[in-house]
Amino acid sequence: MRLVRVAGDSMSPSYRSADLLLTRSVGPAGVRRGDVTVFRHGGLRLIKRVVGMPADLVELQAGRLFVNGEPVDGSPRSRGAYTQTWLVPGGSYFMAGDNASVSDDSRVWDQPFVAADSIETVVARRLLWPRHLRGFTPGRRTAAVDRVA
Template sequence: MNINVRKLVADNKAFLFFVAGMILMRSAFADWYVVPSSSMYPHLLEGDRVIANRIAYDIRVPFTDVILKQVGEPQRGDIVTFSSPADGLRLIKRVIGLPGDVVEMRDQKLIINGQAADYAQIDEPDPSFLTPKREYPNQQLMYTESLGSLHHNIIVMPERSALRSFDAVTVPAGHYMMLGDNRDNSNDSRFYGFVKRELITGRVKRLMFSLDYDNYYLPRIERIGAKLDQ
């Protein structure tokens, strides 16, 4: 038996080194995740496979989330992966509040450090970037949210019960506030609180590929290797 194992390893040495290298690369440099929900529509769709740059902010011990050195800081507007403070699940959201920021929301509108975001409605949004009808068949509205140099689209669902307002809160040192772009359909910092910096595991700027769950799992050709419009 041992002889067969040794022969198997010897005959497939190059392939095994390749697999080991891919595992090491995924652990230390660039990971990939399946987007499981619609909480980040219209930017991330269900079925997207995203690439997370694990060295965007920190260098970590391979196969762990232990930080060896900080090399960058998350910025407002970054789309990041992180471990949920509630249950440890890996999530993907947008950084909205930085350490020291005072953040509040009034009737869906963000106010950060006393500056209110501007909202411009998109009259005819592409239906493929709205929450799938099988999940939410009612009205959806898309807006461009602008605050300083930050500009991105969000979705709201006027007929859905959701948390659209909260009082001013100060983001503690070493923590960040995360929100989903699909504001009325996202489990984010409004529910589980601020996210410690060490829980942030990477920045997402590009897709690997995407499968359309509502169209026989066919690939979305236009999203293969696409850079995210953040």
């Protein structure tokens, strides 16, 4: 188990900036669609949701994601809208933040896929802290807490 602190609003409203999350190792089972993961991409440590699995067809149409023809958020398709598509290669994943308007994720990256070996942990749960302590990080424990965007 490992603690990480969220920095930024890309996973809002699920997780907000300064939330403290308990994560677990990926393990032999790997990750599943819908898991929120902490991973390395482009030299940064990020937190995003797994949207596309290996061999999935991911489509972005009018700002909405579809995986294998099914809407991620339940929204219907827009007639005549431009559609961008990706076929997720083996051993890779397509990642998206829950807050699409501010998330820097697979939808906009030049290299949109995250290799399985780049995934460090999966979020197990958010730790609840009193509001007045949310910005507080104990001096001796800062080494155990990573900031992820």
